[in-house]
Amino acid sequence: MSGTDKGVSERSMGFGLRALNRLAGSSLLDRMRIRGHVERAVFSGSKNGFRTATAAGRTFKAAQRLGKPARQGRRDGGGLFDLTPDDEQGMFKETVSDFAAAKVRPAAGEADAERATPAELLAQANELGVNMLGVPEELGGVVGEGAAVTSALIGEALAHGDMGIAYAALAPGAVATAIARWGSADQEAAYLPAFTSEDPPAAALAILEPLPLFDPTSLRTRARREGSDWILDGTKSLLARPGECELFVVAAAVEDGGPALFAIESGADGLSVEPEPAMGLRPAATGRLLLDGVRLPGEAQLAGGDPSAYAECVQRARIAWCALSVGTAQAALDYVIPYVNERIAFGEPVSNRQGVAFAVSDIGIETEGMRLATYRAASRADQGLPFSHEAALARRLCAAKGMQIGSDGVQLLGGHGFVKEHPVERWYRDLRAAGVMEGALLV
Amino acid sequence: MINLETPKKFKPLVDQANQVATEVFRPISRRYDSEEHAYPKELDMLAALIDGMNEGSDIGGAGAAGVRRSSNGDSDGGNRNGSNLSTVLGIAELCWGDVGLLLSLPRQGLGNSAIASVATEEQLERYGGKWAAMAITEPEAGSDSAAIRTRAELDGDEYVLNGEKIFVTSGDRADLIVVWASLDPARGRSAIKSFIVERDNPGLNLDRLEHKLGIRASDTANFTLQDCRVPKEALLGSPEIDTKQGFGGAMQTFDNTRPLVAAMAVGVTRAALEETRGQLEEAGVELDDAVPAYAQSAAAARFGEMEADYEAARLLTLQAAWMADNGKPNSLQASMAKAKAGRTCVDVTLGCVELCGSAGYAESELLEKWARDAKILDIFEGTQQIQLLIVARQLLGKSSSELR
Numbered sequence: 108m109s110g111t112d113k114g115v116s117e118r119s120m121g122f123g124l125r126a127l128n129r130l131a132g133s134s135l136l137d138r139m140r141i142r143g144h145v146e147r148a149v150f151s152g153s154k155n156g157f158r159t160a161t162a163a164g165r166t167f168k169a170a171q172r173l174g175k176p177a178r179q180g181r182r183d184g185g186g187l188f189d190l191t192p193d194d195e196q197g198m199f200k201e202t203v204s205d206f207a208a209a210k211v212r213p214a215a216g217e218a219d220a221e222r223a224t225p226a227e228l229l230a231q232a233n234e235l236g237v238n239m240l241g242v243p244e245e246l247g248g249v250v251g252e253g254a255a256v257t258s259a260l261i262g263e264a265l266a267h268g269d270m271g272i273a274y275a276a277l278a279p280g281a282v283a284t285a286i287a288r289w290g291s292a293d294q295e296a297a298y299l300p301a302f303t304s305e306d307p308p309a310a311a312l313a314i315l316e317p318l319p320l321f322d323p324t325s326l327r328t329r330a331r332r333e334g335s336d337w338i339l340d341g342t343k344s345l346l347a348r349p350g351e352c353e354l355f356v357v358a359a360a361v362e363d364g365g366p367a368l369f370a371i372e373s374g375a376d377g378l379s380v381e382p383e384p385a386m387g388l389r390p391a392a393t394g395r396l397l398l399d400g401v402r403l404p405g406e407a408q409l410a411g412g413d414p415s416a417y418a419e420c421v422q423r424a425r426i427a428w429c430a431l432s433v434g435t436a437q438a439a440l441d442y443v444i445p446y447v448n449e450r451i452a453f454g455e456p457v458s459n460r461q462g463v464a465f466a467v468s469d470i471g472i473e474t475e476g477m478r479l480a481t482y483r484a485a486s487r488a489d490q491g492l493p494f495s496h497e498a499a500l501a502r503r504l505c506a507a508k509g510m511q512i513g514s515d516g517v518q519l520l521g522g523h524g525f526v527k528e529h530p531v532e533r534w535y536r537d538l539r540a541a542g543v544m545e546g547a548l549l550v
Numbered sequence: 551m552i553n554l555e556t557p558k559k560f561k562p563l564v565d566q567a568n569q570v571a572t573e574v575f576r577p578i579s580r581r582y583d584s585e586e587h588a589y590p591k592e593l594d595m596l597a598a599l600i601d602g603m604n605e606g607s608d609i610g611g612a613g614a615a616g617v618r619r620s621s622n623g624d625s626d627g628g629n630r631n632g633s634n635l636s637t638v639l640g641i642a643e644l645c646w647g648d649v650g651l652l653l654s655l656p657r658q659g660l661g662n663s664a665i666a667s668v669a670t671e672e673q674l675e676r677y678g679g680k681w682a683a684m685a686i687t688e689p690e691a692g693s694d695s696a697a698i699r700t701r702a703e704l705d706g707d708e709y710v711l712n713g714e715k716i717f718v719t720s721g722d723r724a725d726l727i728v729v730w731a732s733l734d735p736a737r738g739r740s741a742i743k744s745f746i747v748e749r750d751n752p753g754l755n756l757d758r759l760e761h762k763l764g765i766r767a768s769d770t771a772n773f774t775l776q777d778c779r780v781p782k783e784a785l786l787g788s789p790e791i792d793t794k795q796g797f798g799g800a801m802q803t804f805d806n807t808r809p810l811v812a813a814m815a816v817g818v819t820r821a822a823l824e825e826t827r828g829q830l831e832e833a834g835v836e837l838d839d840a841v842p843a844y845a846q847s848a849a850a851a852r853f854g855e856m857e858a859d860y861e862a863a864r865l866l867t868l869q870a871a872w873m874a875d876n877g878k879p880n881s882l883q884a885s886m887a888k889a890k891a892g893r894t895c896v897d898v899t900l901g902c903v904e905l906c907g908s909a910g911y912a913e914s915e916l917l918e919k920w921a922r923d924a925k926i927l928d929i930f931e932g933t934q935q936i937q938l939l940i941v942a943r944q945l946l947g948k949s950s951s952e953l954r
Contacts, residue, residue, distance in 0.1 A: 185551050186558040188872050189629045193551050256552050322845040324838075418840060440945075448946055456952075464942035464953050465935075471945050472886045476862025479869060483554035483861075490553070499839035503858035506843070545842075 158381040158397070161373035164353030165308065169296040176292045177243040181491035182252045190482070195250070196257050202235060203264040211268025212530075218390035219533055224275040232276035237261055239303050241284025241549065246295060247303035248287070253489030255423065258284075258550035259430035259481055266434030267441075270537035271390035273431055274548065278347035278391065281427070281549040282310035285356045285368060285420060289410035294370060298354060308353035313343035313396050314421065314546025317383075323358070323421045323545045326366050328398065330359035335405040337369065339398045347391035347547065349380040355396060356409065358417065358546065365414040369407050377401040387536030420549065422498035423488065427548035429481040429501045432509035432541035436474040439516035439534050443467060446529075447519055466515050473508035480504050485550050506542030513538030554865060557631045560639055567640045570596065571647025576916075579648040582767035583919050587759050589723065590654055590767055597656035601679075632875035638813035638867055645817025649923050650767030652814065659720050660684035661728035663807060664744060668787050676783070677746055683724035685715035685773065693936045695730065696739040700775060702731035702785075709745060709785065711753065711778040717930075721771025722759060725749050729775065733791060741791045746784045753778025764922035805881050807931055809870040812887040815895035815927040816864045822920045823860060826853065826902040829909060849905055856898045863891040882944040889937035892928030899924040 192200060210228060218224045232238075240258050242248030250257055258280075265273035283302040286294050301308050316327050328341025339359050346352070355371045355378075371378065377399040385393050410416035447458035447467065457463045480501040487494035513535040517524035524531045556564060574596055582590045644652045652658075661682025665673065691697040700713025711731050721727060727747045734741040747754055753776050760770040782789075830837065835849050843851040866887040873880035899921040903910035910917040928934050943953050 182551065184553040184555060185629075187553065187629050187631045188555070188557050188635060188868060189551055189553050190869060190872060191552070191629065196552070320842075320845045322841055324840050421840060444946060448948075458942075458946050458948065459952055459954075461935075461939070461942075461953070464946060464948075465938045467945055468889070468938040468941035471941055472866070472890050473862070475869075475883075475886055476859075476866055476890060479554065479865035480858070480861050482552050483865060486552050486554055490555075492555075495839050497861075499854065500858045500861040503843060503854050504862055507855065507858070508862075 158379050159350060161349070161355075161375070161378045161380055161396075162309075162351055162353055164373040165301065167297045167301060167354070167372060169293065170300045172296040173245065173292050176290060176295050177245040178288065179241065179243050179248075179250065179254060180252045182489040184486070184490045184492075190479075192256070192260060196260055199236075199257055200260045200264055203237065203261050204267065206231065206235060207265050207268030211265060211272050215269035215272060215390070215530065215533065216527070218269065218272055220389075222384060222389045222392050224272050224390040224392075228272065229276055232265070233307055237265070237277060238280035238283055238307055240280060241287045242299055242303055243287060246287070246299045253491070254284075255426065255485040255488040255550040256482065259426060259485040262427055262430035262548065262550070263434035263437070263478070263481075266431040267438045268434075269390060270431050270435045270534070270540065271388045273434070274388050274540075275347050275391040277427070277548050278312070279307060279310040281312040281424070281547060282354055282356050283307075284423075284549040285312055285409065286370065289368060289413075289416045289420070290370070291406065291409075293406065294409065298370065301354075309348050309351040310354040310356075311346040311349055311352045311396070312356045312420075312424070312546050312549065313346055314358040314424065315344045315544060317342060317344040317395065321545065324366065324418075326358060326360040328357070328359040329362065330367065330369060330408075331362045333402070337403040337405065337407060339369065339371070339401040339403065341398050343396040343398070345383060345385060345388070345393045345544065345547065346380075346396055347388075347393065349394040349396050350382075350392070352380075357396070357398065358420075359398075361412055364412060366417045367412040367414075368409040368417060368420060369403055370409060371398075371401065371403060371407065375401050375403070386539060387533065388540050389536075418495065421545065422484075422495045423549045424544075424546045425498050425502040426481060426484045426488065426494075426550045428541050428544050429477065429484070429498075429505040430550065431548070432505040432538055433474065433478045433481055435534050435538055436470070436477060436509055436512040439512055439531060439538075440467070440470045440474055442529075442531060443470070443516055443519045450520075463519060466519055470512050470515055473504075473512060477501070477504045477508055488550065502541075509538045509541045554868070556639065557635065559631065560636050563636055564639050564643050567643035568646070571644050575644065575647030575651045579651065579767075579916060580913070580919065582651065582654075584766075586761060586766040587769055590651060593651065593655055597658070600655070601657065630875045631872070634809065634871040634874040635868065638809055638816075638871040641810055641813040642817035642820070642864075642867075645814040646821045647817075648767065649814050649818050649927070650765035653719055653765060653768035654723070656723070657681045659724055660807065661724065661726060661746075663810075664728050664786065665726075665746070667806060672783065673746070673786065677726060680725040681720065681723065682726040682728055682746070683718050683720045683771075685718045685721065685727050685729045687717045688714055689716055693933055696742065698730055698732060698742060699735065700729065700731040701735070702733055702743065702745060704733075704782070705779075707782050708779045709782065711745060711747065711775045711780065713775050714757075714773070715775065716772045717760070718771045718773060719768055719930075721773060722756060722769045727754065727773070728786065731775075733789075737791055743789065744786045745780055746786060747775075747778060747780055751778055751780070763925055764919070765926050804932060805884055806874070808884040808888040808937075809867055809874070809880075811927060811931040812863070812867040812870065812884075812891035815888075815891035815924070816860070816867050818920050818924055818927065819860050819863065819891070819895045819898045822899045822902040822917060823853075823857060825915065825917055826905055826910075829906050852901060852905060856894075856901050859890075859894045860898060863887070863894040866890050882941060885932070885937040885940040885944075888932060889934055889941060892934055892937070895924040895927050896921075 239248050240254040244251050286298045330337050330339050353373045357369050361367050379397045380394050383393050383395045450457045484494050484497035484501045516531040517535045659682050661684040702709045702711050729745045729747050732741045755774045757772040870880050870883040870887040903917050903921045
């Protein structure tokens with residue numbers, strides 16, 4: 108194609124790029140020590156082009172309001188060591204595993220490429236009840252007592268299909284769980300019926316911020332008082348499908364206080380979203396939520412700002428991400444076993460070599476360790492026992508060993524692991540999330 | 551109901567084992583490490599106490615009550631927390647005190663475990679109440695137990711044993727040595743049987759006691775068997791050379807003892823972590839679970855990483871024991887537990903010495919001792935590499951001839 112055949116806009120685009128390239132090659136920028144500034148300006152200029160308002164959501168209307176907030180009860184641990192799920196958990200696990208194998212895994216490659224999970228798949232996941240696990244029975248939920256183990260088993264099973272799709276499918280449930288655990292009777296009445304309805308909303312629990320060394324106990328997002336209102340400013344990172352969300356629960360540092368959670372309906376003034384494509388979790392269409400002087404009524408705060416509620420939220424989120432990483436690690440193990448058994452090198456299966464076989468052993472051992480640590484933290488949460496230490500241990504295991512498993516999964520397939528013909532490169536990208544994500548999911 | 555907490559009903563047992571560890575083991579821990587080969591006479595009293603208790607192993611011991619699987623383990627379809635779980639809990643607690651001393655507990659040897667697991671009623675009667683060590687390893691056969699050369703030949707009503715055995719834990723102190731020997735080297739693994747030899751048998755000669763890196767409270771003996779005659783009845787299990795079952799039967803002891811060694815590693819690991827936590831906190835290192843590893847000090851992050859590995863090792867060990875209690879095949883999980891606990895114990899104890907600096911390295915504390923004791927736990931009862939081999943064969947569905 109010759110230059111003269113190009114359309115006007117294409118040519119002007121080309122001209123703009125040429126000018127930009129000349130600017131980039133200029134030593135003037137370096138001499139003036141302004142290269143960093145200019146590059147950042149160019150980057151955010153292109154980025155801000157995609158910034159959009161949040162979705163025009165439904166009006167959340169209170170259905171029946173209870174005198175006091177309804178909460179899921181504690182589970183009785185029974186006093187015995189036991190690794191068998193109860194009947195209800197077993198049923199959930201089996202159903203979701205079937206769904207993950209039949210529907211999620213086959214859709215994963217395309218969802219990753221398209222950065223979108225098919226709406227039909229999300230609807231099917233909703234029909235399985237995955238987003239109302241944290242809702243008490245009085246408010247239309249299906250699980251009477253603590254649902255952390257149940258949620259972990261479901262997260263693991265879905266992520267065995269695909270971690271990014273699991274994130275997209277489970278993210279709204281985190282908001283329902285947050286409202287059900289820490290919301291007032293009014294907040295429960297206003298928001299929870301939508302999550303148990305046939306058309307549950309997309310929603311996101313936003314804690315993570317785009318900062319190096321991000322620490323959820325020390326947030327950059329601020330909430331300040333103005334009369335009886337709250338004014339929120341800040342940026343939240345890697346939300347699932349933020350453009351479609353109708354409700355957000357956002358963590359912000361309260362002036363003269365610790366971090367707290369706030370319920371924010373989409374469409375609020377000062378609220379916008381922008382895409383934030385990442386290394387993995389791509390089917391969740393990750394994006395940022397920007398809060399610019401967002402004004403909220405005083406009652407938008409959850410748990411009355413109780414710092415222990417926020418701390419519990421952070422730990423429950425870590426357990427949920429652990430569950431997803433366990434499922435993904437198991438997927439990697441299940442995938443590499445037949446591969447190394449069938450792949451022939453030097454006249455025999457590569458798995459006949461200890462260098463290969465021992466890597467498989469380590470994947471198996473560490474996956475099992477991650478799983479048990481995750482179950483223990485979740486089970487303690489369900490029993491009303493302290494679980495912050497156990498959640499932290501599970502988190503460390505899943506962040507470190509999960510990533511190693513992602514890496515070994517690719518390594519064991521060699522060059523074939525590096526190309527998209529096999530899913531191991533996707534798991535490599537997704538498993539990095541277990542050490543990065545905060546909030547976003549809950550058990 | 552998924553619950554990974556220590557069963558309430560075993561809490562008294564764990565508390566009791568902890569008292570023994572605190573009151574009996576810890577105070578003499580350094581002494582018997584320094585005075586290698588000295589007999590820890592304090593243990594006689596303790597052993598008598600353990601004998602007097604119901605079933606012997608109920609406060610843990612070293613699992614010498616054996617690990618006979620109750621065939622009706624799953625009969626009521628319910629969840630069982632039985633002697634496998636209580637034993638690993640007790641052992642971990644005692645090894646938090648001192649692993650070398652645990653291995654020196656009279657009548658709690660590995661040989662006792664083998665006898666209790668497979669002996670006939672007559673053998674139990676004849677050898678019960680005695681201290682039995684286990685002699686498997688030879689100079690030319692370590693992990694490859696099938697390659698042992700010690701011969702056993704039937705001569706009338708007696709077997710005649712000839713060969714050399716090394717690394718026999720408590721070999722000098724025990725009353726009995728369970729010796730692995732081959733009835734017919736030409737017929738491979740299935741011809742390997744175990745024989746109970748009285749320590750005072752004139753054909754059993756003590757060559758020397760080893761000087762070791764760790765577990766120095768425990769004596770490690772080397773023997774020569776020279777025309778060592780034992781009665782026919784001293785053979786444990788079936789005298790038939792069953793090519794299908796033979797070696798599997800002998801190896802079954804290992805299936806059952808791997809979680810016990812994993813439990814030893816778990817106990818030593820916890821000891822080092824507790825000591826190090828105390829020292830770090832005293833030094834002003836903030837150990838805050840809520841803060842992500844990357845935002846903590848390097849020392850806190852390293853400590854958290856070690857604690858996480860400990861948690862995985864401990865839970866894998868409990869899982870393997872729980873499965874045995876419930877009659878579920880656990881060979882895979884037993885090896886996973888042994889592999890993870892063994893390497894974690896070495897990594898963590900060495901890491902703790904490093905974090906605590908000279909206070910960790912010097913003999914003023916027990917950290918350096920635990921780091922020396924740790925290494926054997928990643929070696930005996932199947933090295934790290936052997937465990938990885940077993941795990942790999944199971945996961946990949948491979949035979950020992952395919953994956954060697």
